[in-house]
Amino acid sequence: MSKIKLVLATHNxxxxxxxxxxxxxxxxxxxxxxxxxxxxxxxxxxxxxxALIKARAAHQHTGLPAIADDSGIAVEVLGGAPGIFSxxxxxxxxxxxxxxxxxxxxxxxxxxxRGAAFVCTIALVGFVGExxxxxxxxxxxxxxxxxxxxxxxxxxPVFVPEGFEVSAAELEPEVKNSMSHRNLAIxxxxxxLANT
Amino acid sequence: MSKIKLVLATHNxxxxxxxxxxxxxxxxxxxxxxxxxxxxxxxxxxxxxxALIKARAAHQHTGLPAIADDSGIAVEVLGGAPGIFSxxxxxxxxxxxxxxxxxxxxxxxxxxxRGAAFVCTIALVGFVGExxxxxxxxxxxxxxxxxxxxxxxxxxPVFVPEGFEVSAAELEPEVKNSMSHRNLAIxxxxxxLANT
Numbered sequence: 061m062s063k064i065k066l067v068l069a070t071h072n073x074x075x076x077x078x079x080x081x082x083x084x085x086x087x088x089x090x091x092x093x094x095x096x097x098x099x100x101x102x103x104x105x106x107x108x109x110x111a112l113i114k115a116r117a118a119h120q121h122t123g124l125p126a127i128a129d130d131s132g133i134a135v136e137v138l139g140g141a142p143g144i145f146s147x148x149x150x151x152x153x154x155x156x157x158x159x160x161x162x163x164x165x166x167x168x169x170x171x172x173x174r175g176a177a178f179v180c181t182i183a184l185v186g187f188v189g190e191x192x193x194x195x196x197x198x199x200x201x202x203x204x205x206x207x208x209x210x211x212x213x214x215x216x217p218v219f220v221p222e223g224f225e226v227s228a229a230e231l232e233p234e235v236k237n238s239m240s241h242r243n244l245a246i247x248x249x250x251x252x253l254a255n256t
Numbered sequence: 257m258s259k260i261k262l263v264l265a266t267h268n269x270x271x272x273x274x275x276x277x278x279x280x281x282x283x284x285x286x287x288x289x290x291x292x293x294x295x296x297x298x299x300x301x302x303x304x305x306x307a308l309i310k311a312r313a314a315h316q317h318t319g320l321p322a323i324a325d326d327s328g329i330a331v332e333v334l335g336g337a338p339g340i341f342s343x344x345x346x347x348x349x350x351x352x353x354x355x356x357x358x359x360x361x362x363x364x365x366x367x368x369x370r371g372a373a374f375v376c377t378i379a380l381v382g383f384v385g386e387x388x389x390x391x392x393x394x395x396x397x398x399x400x401x402x403x404x405x406x407x408x409x410x411x412x413p414v415f416v417p418e419g420f421e422v423s424a425a426e427l428e429p430e431v432k433n434s435m436s437h438r439n440l441a442i443x444x445x446x447x448x449l450a451n452t
Contacts, residue, residue, distance in 0.1 A: 103364045105333055137301055139335025151360030161357075164347030168299045 064253065069095045069118030069128035074213040079129065079246060082237050086250035097121035102144075107132065108194045110144055111183035119186040127249065131180035131241065133215045135162070135203060137169050143179075146215065159207065159218045166203060174202040178219060178228075180241040182249050188256060195252070197244025201228075212236060260449065265291045265314030265324035270409040275325065275442060278433050282446035293317035298340075303328065304390045306340055307379035315382040323445065327376035327437065329411045331358070331399060333365050339375075342411065355403065355414045362399060370398040374415060374424075374437040378445050384452060391448070393440025397424075408432060 064087075068076055080092050100117040104110040107130040114128035132146030142149040142162065150157040166174065178199040185192050200222045207217040209229030216229035221239070228236055237243055260283075264272055276288050296313040300306040303326040310324035328342030338345040338358065346353040362370065374395040381388050396418045403413040405425025412425035417435070424432055433439055 101364055103366055105365075105369060138337040138341070139339065141334040141337040143335065145334070145361050149361065151357055161347055165341050165345065168297055169301075170299055173301055 064090050065124055066090055066092055067095050067118045067122050067124045067126040068092045069114045069126050071096070071099065075129060075242075078233075078237065078242060081233070082243050082246045083250060086247060087253050090250075090253060093122075093124065095122065095126070102130070104130075104144070107144055107179055107181035107196065108183065111181045111194060112185065112192055115183040115185040116192070125184065125187040127182055127184050129180055129182045129242065129245070131178065131214075133162075133203075133219060134177050134179055135166065136175040137166060137173055155214050159215050162203065162215070163206065163218060167205070171202075171205075174204075176201060176203045176219065178215070178241040180245045182245045184249060184252070187253070193252065195245045195248035197241040197246075197248070199239065199241035199244070260286050261320055262286055262288055263291050263314045263318050263320045263322040264288045265310045265322050267292070267295065271325060271327075271438075274429075274433065274438060277429070278439050278442045279446060282443060283449050286446075286449060289318075289320065291318065291322070298326070300326075300340065303340055303375055303377035303392065304379065307377045307390060308381065308388055311379040311381040312388070321380065321383040323378055323380050325376055325378045325438065325441065327374065327410075329358075329399075329415060330373050330375055331362065332371040333362060333369055351410050355411050358399065358411070359402065359414060363401070367398075367401075370400075372397060372399045372415065374411070376437040376441045378441045380445060380448070383449070389448065391441045391444035393437040393442075393444070395435065395437035395440070 070076060095118045100113050102110040102113055104113055110130040111128045115126045118126035132143050134140045134143050147153060150161045181194050181196045183194045201220050204218050204220050204227055209217050209227045212229040217227050219228045221228055266272060291314045296309050298306040298309055300309055307324045307326040311322045314322035328339050330336045330339050343349060346357045377390050377392045379390045397416050400414050400416050400423055405413050405423045408425040413423050415424045417424055
């Protein structure tokens, strides 16, 4: 794989850091470039549609191949919501308010029915001609009854991954990054970049 | 149908009034009795489970046949949520806060994707022995972009019923009560009471 410049179409610095940390060892030939162009309205109905909307905008603005991710938490008793609305669930982008609202909404739901999953879809646009591809990772677990842990971001403090008894915010970043939804999507992306 | 005394297991006065108004002409032999006994935890996963939990509690507490309803708004792009969590969607029982939150959450969703339905399930417990039965009514429509209207309660001001261009809170109570989700469920209940 020759040196590739990829625009990362996100203004969320947490995601840039996490994504770069995971992608670097998998695809050493990739140089991630930040994006500060216009942000399109994310009015898709799925993670893939929203990731594509963002990647397309960055690709059109810069002329470079662009990737964007859309991610969220899908809660079983909420029929997959918050889903694509996770980042603004409380009506604001305040992660603390978002996860507190989620805990309140399902506070009467028994432990055995709190199944959930972290979902991440990465879209790649303009890598081969104007081709558009998406990669999705899913990390199953459940919603805790209270926040724990200081690491991570977003819903990490209220999400207990399958096989663990601590929240994603209590995991070492290396542990989280080795198994997260974002990691699973990035592994697919890296493999595609390496083999295309 | 002989005279029947039914306990209505709800503390929501709006629902008592609306339900009584619809039921009276359909089942003149039924006398609705209020309930102020203990309120159980509604930890069911469906409208029917929660309605049964409430009706069972009232039946056990009073020894009379009891009915309870569980209702909510199911929004397509939210996978059926708020659903059974509608009454406390914002973390409180404040109907204004609940519908404002819903409008905020889906503010970027285009008009053609705002499909929703009002759902009402009524549970009847103890009418024939310890039998438990449920009746469900569904009123299709969509979520508006803003509140309109002064009548009704709950999500009425943000719900535009199919075939209308005004919200359920802009309909005359008689019009609403003739076609609502609650009406459809109560019609089934009245028919059951009359024929059992």
